[in-house]
Amino acid sequence: MANWNDPQPSRTGFGASPSLFPTAQAANYDLGLRRYMLSIYNYMASGVLLSGIVALLFASSGAAAAVFATPLRWLIALAPLGFVMAMSFGLNKMQTSTVKTLFWCFSVAMGLSLSSIFFVYTGASIATTFFATAAAFAGLSLVGYTTKKSLSGMGTFLIMGVWGLLAAMIINMIWPSQGLGLVISLLGVLIFAGLTAYDTQRLKEQYAYVAGSDMMGKAVVMGALSLYLDFINMFTFLLQFLGDRR
Numbered sequence: 001m002a003n004w005n006d007p008q009p010s011r012t013g014f015g016a017s018p019s020l021f022p023t024a025q026a027a028n029y030d031l032g033l034r035r036y037m038l039s040i041y042n043y044m045a046s047g048v049l050l051s052g053i054v055a056l057l058f059a060s061s062g063a064a065a066a067v068f069a070t071p072l073r074w075l076i077a078l079a080p081l082g083f084v085m086a087m088s089f090g091l092n093k094m095q096t097s098t099v100k101t102l103f104w105c106f107s108v109a110m111g112l113s114l115s116s117i118f119f120v121y122t123g124a125s126i127a128t129t130f131f132a133t134a135a136a137f138a139g140l141s142l143v144g145y146t147t148k149k150s151l152s153g154m155g156t157f158l159i160m161g162v163w164g165l166l167a168a169m170i171i172n173m174i175w176p177s178q179g180l181g182l183v184i185s186l187l188g189v190l191i192f193a194g195l196t197a198y199d200t201q202r203l204k205e206q207y208a209y210v211a212g213s214d215m216m217g218k219a220v221v222m223g224a225l226s227l228y229l230d231f232i233n234m235f236t237f238l239l240q241f242l243g244d245r246r
Contacts, residue, residue, distance in 0.1 A: 043224030054111025144200030188237030
């Protein structure tokens with residue numbers, strides 16, 4: 001690393017070429033960045049896979065139909081939000097192992113919540129929508145990783161859009177409208193598609209601040225959580241828009 005207090009910055013070690021240091025540092029940084037992003041993607045993909053398995057098993061067991069007919073359905077629906085809030089607000093006080101455990105618990109809770117889609121949509125449309133979402137997510141995340149243009153301005157606009165989307169969903173729950181429901185689904189897909197690219201770029205830039213620190217492990221898990229939420233929300237909104245109902 002460069003010593004900014006060194007009055008002789010051009011001085012080099014025995015037999016070393018000064019031009020090699022920036023190149024070596026850049027190569028090490030790029031290698032660390034790739035490992036960091038790969039870890040995030042691995043956690044995110046594993047979480048989605050775990051949720052999918054739990055959802056399928058719970059729905060096919062017959063227990064889901066009985067549970068969703070009781071007030072317990074609200075506990076299942078709100079449990080993932082509880083885990084997200086616990087991880088977000090308690091991050092600095094938690095050990096990395098605790099954050100990882102909460103992420104897996106969140107994935108299981110989300111799987112239980114998602115099991116309800118098997119009672120609403122056909123299995124074929126769920127599978128088709130899932131793979132379409134996976135392909136779109138991969139492309140959008142690649143754009144966010146490779147683009148040189150800052151997406152910070154778009155991110156602010158999209159986060160505001162999420163709050164507007166929540167307000168519209170609440171209104172549609174109180175005064176149901178099929179037209180408004182379609183608009184919400186379409187906007188939901190577009191908003192979380194944009195957030196996928198934005199969050200990928202944000203996580204890429206975040207590496208410079210967490211590399212080599214105690215926050216590295218936590219940053220990986222929280223990054224996976226962000227991308228997981230982008231993926232799942234894009235999937236559910238796309239399913240509402242394109243899915244074949246039973």
